[in-house]
Amino acid sequence: MTAAARVALVIDNTRTQKQRSKRTAPTQSFLTDKHSIYGGKAEIVRTQQSGGYWHFRMWISEESKYVRKTLKTKHLDTAVERAENEFFAIKANLNSGKRIFSPTVQQAAEEYLKHRWEVDVKRGSITEGRWGTIKSQLNHFVAYCGIVGRSERSSVTRLSDLESKSLQGYQQYRQQKGAKDVTIKNEQATINALCRWAFDEGLHSVQHYVFPSISRRGVDADTLRRSTYTDDEYRRITRALISYTSNKTAKAEFLSDEERFTRQLVRHFFLTGANTMMRFGELYQLKWGNVETYSAENQRLVTINVLAETSKVRQSRVIKVRGGKHFDRLRSLSKHTKQGDWVFTAHNGERVTRDALYYHYAQLMTLAGITDWKERNLTYYSTRHYGITKRLQSNANPLTLSKVCGTSLKHLTETYYHADLTEQERAALLRYEGSSAEVVELD
Known part of the structure; x- marks a missing residue:
């Protein structure tokens, strides 16, 4: 720094100090009267603009702010009495750990x-x-x-x-x-x-907010039906998954090994979601150490230990469900299959990102020709809806199914009663035959 620059800096600092003194000096002259209470721990003041009314002022060191409040009186004795009450109220709040100034x-x-x-x-x-x-x-x-x-x-x-x-x-x-x-x-x-x-925490004087009541209705059948897949849509998606992960597509689009495997992760995330009926977070946090596939009646099933810390309801459960073949296939494709590895781990050893899962999901919806998926709120969670709906339509025991899904029987029956409506419609279309093979119409 040159000598001229140093001189300019000194002059500037001097001006700044003068400006500060000009700002602070009027503060004292602005006060027309002041009395300390409790040895200066608080004070009452009158100003040029207070119209003769006393104001309470107290420095709150814990929050580095002044409390200022009008005492609504021109009489000194009354002002002192009211100021003492304010002082004790503030000290009581501070001693109990409450804040004086409300946060935003x-x-x-x-x-x-x-x-x-x-x-x-x-x-x-x-x-x-x-x-x-x-x-x-x-x-x-x-x-x-x-x-x-x-x-x-x-x-x-x-x-x-x-x-x-x-x-x-x-x-x-x-x-x-x-x-x-x-x-x-x-x-x-x-x-x-x-x-x-x-x-x-002493931050608020209100214990709860009063909201207008929202009537509790059963989930509208059409709403939930729209938020899951039709059978035709599910078939189209599964076909799209095969095409999306095929060698032919990989060569045509010049996909890297990492990208090809990410698509496989997306494929298996979708299929295992529908078969296991697990929530997105439960499936996303699943590790190989909690997965065991086995054969039963010519099918590949899987036993999954859903840990409490990964469950929305904070309860662990062990489930036996279909979809073992999808876990077997993914295990054969993955480089990360140790007990502590995430099931859905990318090639780089990190868990596949949510952004990647949702990006490819959007591509799949386009490939499957489902143009209204956003309006209908179709997401990976819809695979859970679809799996539960199909099992209810197949006469699965609702109590057993609720345990598999990690939800209450009441919630299951209230939420998925659209599946029951579908069965009622099918029953209404059935024709009943007597012993003489005569058709009996139910009118």
């Missing part, structure tokens, strides 16, 4: 997610995937609160701005975004879980 909704959501990660994910109470779902749900909550804040001309929405009925418009907001009622209901449960946590 964004900050509260971030702290809650950090809490859930440390307390639940690391201890195995919930899966990382479930934590990601909670994060996604809270993102919608934060976005909505931002809209509410802007409508009230507030750039930042704090938890203290929200009252118990402040989220009455949340359902309509999410419906306009295309969210289904069941999705909104789950989001509201997560939001109230955050609210209870914030209340317990």
Whole structure:
């Protein structure tokens, strides 16, 4: 640095210090009266613009901020009495670990997610995937609160701005975004879980938010039917999988060995999902040490140990299902088949990414000619729907099936009653014959 530059820097610093002193000096002259209470731990002040009314002021070292509050009186004795009450209330909150200044909704959501990660994910109470779902749900909550804040001309929405009925418009907001009622209901449960946590932590004065009731209806038969595959669509997808992973296609598209194997992983992820009826997260986190194939009645079956830490319901289960041949084939293709290896491990030794799975899924839908798959919400989870539906239509024992799927019998029967409706339709079309082979019509 040249001498001229050093001189310029000194002059600039001097100007900055003068500017600072100019900013701080009026603060003292702005006060017209000041009295300390409890040895200066707090004070009451009057300013040029307070109209003679006293204000309470206290420095909160834990949060590096001043508490400022009007005492709504011009009388000194009354002001001192009210200030002492404020002081004791603040000290009581601080001693109990409560914060004085409310965090923003964004900050509260971030702290809650950090809490859930440390307390639940690391201890195995919930899966990382479930934590990601909670994060996604809270993102919608934060976005909505931002809209509410802007409508009230507030750039930042704090938890203290929200009252118990402040989220009455949340359902309509999410419906306009295309969210289904069941999705909104789950989001509201997560939001109230955050609210209870914030209340317990002393961050919020509200224990829970009051949402307009969403009537609990059975899953609409047409809705669930649309969110799974028809038999024809399933056949088209399985044919597309064969073509998508064939040597002919690999040569035509100049695919690398890594890309060819990724397509095989996608193929087997889809087929094992339909055969095992496992949830996406359970299948995605499956390791070879928890898979054992065997033969029974000329079929290849598989025993799978679904670990509690990978299950949505946090309960382990051992299932015996079809699809052993798909695991056998994948094992023969994979380089990573040790006990601790992920079943769906890419050539590089890392688990295949979710992005890769969903990218190829979109390609498969196009190849199979299913153009409305996004509108119908067809995903890998639809393979579970399809597998359960077909087994119910094949008269599988619902109780046994619920145990295999890791869900309750009540949920199974309520959710998949569209399969029962299909069977009722078939029964209605049956013709019953008497002993003389005379057709008996049921009118």
